[in-house]
Amino acid sequence: MLIDEIGVFVSSADSTLVLATTDTIASEFHSLGLGSWLSTAYLLSMCAFQPLTGKLSDIYGRRIVLVVGYALFGLGSILCGVGPTLPAVILGRVIQGLGASSMTLCVSLVITDLVPLLQVAFWRSYMNVVMTIGRSAGGPIGGLLADSIGWRWSFAGQAPLLFIAIIIVYFFLPNTKSAPIVETQDRKGRLKRIDFVGSLLLAAAIVLLLGALSLAGQSLPPLDPIILGSVAGSVVLGAGFVVWEVRFAREPVFPPRLLVQRDIITPYAIVALLLGAQYGIIFFIPLYFRISLNESVALAGTRMFPAVLGNTLGGLFGGLLISRTGLYKRVTIAGCVLCTLSYGILILRWRGETGWLETMEIVPGGFGLGICLSSTFIALTSGLDKKKKEHEGVNGQSKDMASATSGFFVMIPLGLILGIAIASSVQVGMVRSLLEEGLSGFEGAAEIFEAVSTDTNRIALLEEPVRVVVVDCYVQSFRWGYGIPLAASAIATLLSLSIREYPLRK
Incomplete structure (x- = not known):
């Protein structure tokens, strides 16, 4: 099953690769304001088509859909690499998103198709490690290529890897489907099922x-x-x-009845809340260290590594523990509690003079999320198994597995976007209020306020004691922003108490 992890690595690396090169790409086309669409277009395309991808994999098989996904991602990568305008590059990102909609989803489905449920968490933990390594490597690789041979190669260079993945998957991966599936050889008949x-x-x-x-x-x-x-x-x-x-x-692409089933909606909500919480924190970390300690962009970016390390270790630990014990409810609760404690510590201790030892305080949050990414997926699949046994009287994989799994993966970007949007809105609102109050006694307060609220690079150029006041206002606003991840993880902890635990298939 490790043969299909190439695409998981490429798609994960691509997400941070783009973040590292967005300014370079947009600046080359003199369209800095449109740069964010390089990530947004990809994300929207991927999420929009994931439910359909899951259903297509039921009809045509995982291998075929995965190969098509690799081909689309490769085509989009080439278009990004040769695009003469920024809209053309963004179109390439849309095509990449179409391909990515199947790459992680189908790999997860293949695992549930071929592996006993008791071992799914173990194999999923390896998949999470590959994703984490990809996200960690993408930024440095993208920056290195952009500084040496040009940003276009950071996209075009992905195409050969995907071509290799297509060959390996096509010849070595079984073309599994959710059972029971009625085989329809007629092409028209299959189209009618979509x-x-x-x-x-x-x-x-x-x-x-x-x-x-x-x-x-x-x-x-x-x-x-x-x-x-x-x-x-x-x-x-x-x-x-x-x-x-x-x-x-x-044949519904996503049966709405799934959203009223406790065993489905609870893992969905926990994943969305915890991912939103972590990315709400990660969004602030580089900015916090650049402002509070005047660190470079590169050095401030390395402060995110402890969270990534925690994700990796937590994913491995959670997968191994569940595969050994068959227990996932208490594992999920523990993961949620770790996230809550970690984010509470940030509010109490990150006050502007944060060293590397204190930076490690985000490891428990990453560790807890890593655990929960494995355990909530098991909670979802075991709930579907239980429902199948109640209705049909037999063990085995549910016919709703692909639809439910696609919904699980839609929750990831939904939580990510929602967490960043709410946390940043709170932080921006608070910093403006605090700056207005803090600068009220200084000469030229209006000009200073406008400068530091629109360009954080101006903060380091301020003279004392104005700079101290501005930095303190930002640090306080970040602590308010951390309150959103804290609340989200606390809600996830309460929801984890309602998870129903079933015996796992061996």
């Missing part, structure tokens, strides 16, 4: 919602008419999707 209307409604609803969350508090105020209109549109389309799936769809 829920095109439901897929379009769900994709549009996801794009509008995630697009609004991406823009809220960053590019636009949270109550901007565009944001409110997008959210309202998402709600309307979502309602239309539910009506279509319940009343008209022959």
Whole structure:
């Protein structure tokens, strides 16, 4: 099963590779304001098509869908590498997102298809390690290529790896499907099984919602008419999707009944909350150290490594523990508690003079998240297994496995975007309020306020005692921002208490 991890590594590395080269790419096209769309377009495309990808893998098999995903990702990589304009590069990112929608999802499904449920957490932990290594390596690789032979090679260079992955997967990976599946050799018959209307409604609803969350508090105020209109549109389309799936769809792309099942919605919510919490913290870390200690961009970026280290160790530990004991509820609770304690410590101790030893205080949060990424997936799959046994009287994989798993992976970017959007909105609002109050007694307060609230690089140029006041205002605002991850992880802890634990298939 390790043969299909090449794509997982490439897609994970790509996410941080783009973050490291966004400014370089956008600056070359003199469109710095559009640079964020290099990540946003990819994310929206990937999330919108993940539910359809899961259903297609049920109809055509995991191997075929995975190979097509690799091919699309490679095509998008080449387009990004040769794109003559920024919109062309963004289009390449959209195509990459289409391919990525199957790359991690299908690998997870292959694991559940081939491995007894008791061992799924163990194999998933290896997948999490590959993802973590990819995310850790992507930034340095992207920066190195951009500084040496040019940023275009950071995209085009992915294509050969994906070509190798296509050959390996096509010849060595079994073309598994969820059971029971009625084989339909007729191409027309298979096409009839695809829920095109439901897929379009769900994709549009996801794009509008995630697009609004991406823009809220960053590019636009949270109550901007565009944001409110997008959210309202998402709600309307979502309602239309539910009506279509319940009343008209022959084979729903994502059965809405899954969202009212406790064994499904609880793991979804925990994953979204914990990922939103960690990325809310990670979003602030480089900025915190650049402002409080005047560190370089590169050095401040390394302060995120303890969280990544914690993710890796937690994923391995959680997977091994669950495979040995078959217990996942207490493991999930422990992971959530670790996250809550870690983020509470940041609020109490990160006050502006944070050394490397104190930086390690984010390790428990990363460790807890790593544990929960393994344990919540097991909670989801075991719940589906239990439901199948109750309804059909037999053990085995549920026919809803692909749909439920695709929903699980949609929760990841949803939590990520929501966590960053809310935490950053709170921090920005607080820093503006604190700066207005703190600078009120200084000459030229309005000009200083405008300078340091729009360009943090100006803070280091300020004279004492103004710089001390500004730094203190930012540090206090970060502590308010950390409150959102703390609240999210606390809610996840309460939800983890409601997980139902079932015996795992051996």
